[in-house]
Amino acid sequence: MxxxxxxxxxxxxxxxxxxxxxxxxxxxxxxxxxxxxxxxxxxxxxxxxxxxxxxxxxxxxxxxxxxxxxxxxxxxxxxxxxxxxxxxxxxxxxxxxxxxxxxxxxxxxxxxxxxxxxxxxxxxxxxxxxxxxxxxxxxxxxxxxxxxPWAVFHRKSLFQERGYQAPKTLDEYVALAKRMQKDKLVPIAFCDKDGWPAMGTFDYINMRTNGYEFHKNLMAGKEAWNGKQVKEVFDTWRRLLPYCQQGANGRTWQEAATSLQKREAGMAVFGLPHPGAQFPDDEEQDLDFFPFPVINPEHGQDAVEAPxxxxxxxxxxxxxxxxxxxxxxxxxxxxxxxxxxxxxxxxxxxxxxxxxxxADISAYTPLQKKAVELVSNAKQISQFLDRDTRPDFSSTVMIPAIQKFISNPNDVDGLVNDIERQKKTIFASD
CATH class of the missing domain: 3.40.190.10 (Periplasmic binding protein-like II)
Structure with a gap:
């Protein structure tokens, strides 16, 4: 059964x-x-x-x-x-x-x-x-x-049927997304009704752009949210939004993962358990992933998000x-x-x-073994935005801020200034 x-x-x-x-x-x-x-x-x-x-x-x-x-x-x-x-x-x-x-x-x-x-x-x-x-x-x-680990998930069979190749750089990622659009697919399944799923995308863009040490210090309140580094993160993310599933703030992670399973979407940035939970037993072997692509060669794909x-x-x-x-x-x-x-x-x-x-890993699925390899080769391991920072900052500032950005990505300056103002208040409360 x-x-x-x-x-x-x-x-x-x-x-x-x-x-x-x-x-x-x-x-x-x-x-x-x-x-x-x-x-x-x-x-x-x-x-x-x-x-x-x-x-x-x-x-x-x-x-x-x-x-x-x-x-x-x-x-x-x-x-x-x-x-x-x-x-x-x-x-x-x-x-x-x-x-x-x-x-x-x-x-x-x-x-x-x-x-x-x-x-x-x-x-x-x-x-x-x-x-x-x-x-x-x-x-x-x-x-x-x-x-x-978090990565970019997809269906192996879909990539094989369409001749898609896993992208290694951001430009290749965007080019693949454009190709998927032409093929009548939603390039990137996307959701944030739950308040945390989109944080994974932010983290990867940040670590790929600015490196793990900057990510760690930013989460600890030691870096400015309205500096050029964070603005660049949101600007890069804004470049990707046209290829993301629309209405993300009203979509649960289960619904986004299901769209990947139903071949309605081509890719999704998730943690290992999320898409797997929505795939039936006879389709599990069709699930695959590739590391989030390189943005700044200086940092490559050194960091892996692995809560x-x-x-x-x-x-x-x-x-x-x-x-x-x-x-x-x-x-x-x-x-x-x-x-x-x-x-x-x-x-x-x-x-x-x-x-x-x-633990006995001999019975691991190919996907699990690939996940072990991904983390084993990482130079740094992050825990996820809502785990790497104060819970009050994550819940009261970053959840609404990211949801606001998704709804209106055109006022990055106003967004990051507001985050920085609230960050100073919260981190000064210790």
Whole structure:
């Protein structure tokens, strides 16, 4: 029976609790029962949700102490938009979140448990993964679980039928887009109703134009948004917009990915899981990608956007005041850090890549193997705009700014001046 078809048959939000429910979800009252760990999940899409369920079930089966995981699932976007309130309210014991700056931000606020003691025994994680799991204080707070690179996705069969070649430079990318238009295709599937998908395009144009170090400093508030470097990013993006699917601010990422699957669009800038989740089993092997093209030869294709997802312990969880519950939560993270735990997850969700060197990659699909190669050859790895910067800056400034640009790309000066003004206010609040 087709795994994807079964999963797709379930309603996307079926069984997902609302955020208020999650905010009050503390199993067993203050302290819990010592063996049940509550886990806040943002995996509301069917494929990852099922895969996580399989992994947690496997954990429970191997637990000699009879430990259990109570999962509270929330719509992905709702979870992200309310994470700050969630962590300062009544969070679950363990929750899914992101590596890098987004983790460091909450660690600095004292909302995460230090798990450096667990990291002392973790095996199979590279120094880069440890660095992305480390706070500004040098302590570790995240147990990484998987990553997924962003690239330009397309259908192999469509490229073969039309004689298209993967472009290496921006000029070749534009030339291919023009050719697709003549062939009655939408060159680039495009969406931003969810507020984050278009950030991937911004990041790649920025890193290809100005380099990874500039990207990192810009995200940290150390570079001016109204300088010539950022203006050049938006000017380049404006050059690409005529080849992008119109009405992006009203289109979800699922709808954009489906247009790629239906051969209505020729290309799409996405993370590995996004188009894969919309392709049926018998078409998965037709999905392919190429790295975002070169803009400035000085920076080439050195940087790859490859967000890392993982698990953290919420400091304000009432349950974790119980030493037995804290021990159970740490036991869960220790198991999730193993290659075996990642293998179980990836058997049910082939749209991500294991972070542990101990994971079994022999069963990887050709697309997964290509993704591993892409990241392995990268000189720098970014985490994504809404993960590399402050969450308040990302949500209150950059989401509306990018959506405004998509609707009206002709006032770049006004746009970047407005971003810079708000950036100064927000980053001065520390």
């Amino acid at each position: 087709s795994r994807r078809n079964v999963l797709r048959g379930a309603a996307l939000g079926a069984g997902a609790v609302t955020l208020p429910s999650l905010l009050t979800a503390c199993g067993g009252g203050p302290g819990g029962d010592g063996k049940t760990v509550t886990l806040g999940s943002n995996a509301s899409d069917p494929v990852p949700r099922k895969a996580f369920a399989e992994a947690f079930t496997a954990y429970e089966k191997q637990s000699k102490e009879g430990r259990k995981v109570k999962v509270n699932t929330v719509d992905h976007n709702t979870f992200q938009e309310n994470i700050n309130r969630y962590l300062q309210g009544k969070p679950d014991d363990v929750f899914m979140w992101f590596a890098g700056y987004r983790m460091q931000f909450f660690a600095k606020k004292g909302l995460l448990y230090d798990i450096s003691d667990l990291w002392a025994d973790f095996k199979g994680f590279s120094p880069a993964l440890k660095d992305q799991s480390t706070g500004e204080d040098g302590k570790q707070y995240l147990t990484p679980y998987y990553y997924y 890392i997802d993982g698990y953290l312990l919420a400091k304000k969880s009432k349950n974790l005041k119980n030493e037995k519950t804290l021990e159970s939560a740490k036991d869960l993270l220790t198991w999730l850090a193993t290659g075996r735990a990642e293998d179980i997850y990836l058997q049910h969700d082939p749209n991500n890549i294991a972070v542990s060197d101990e």
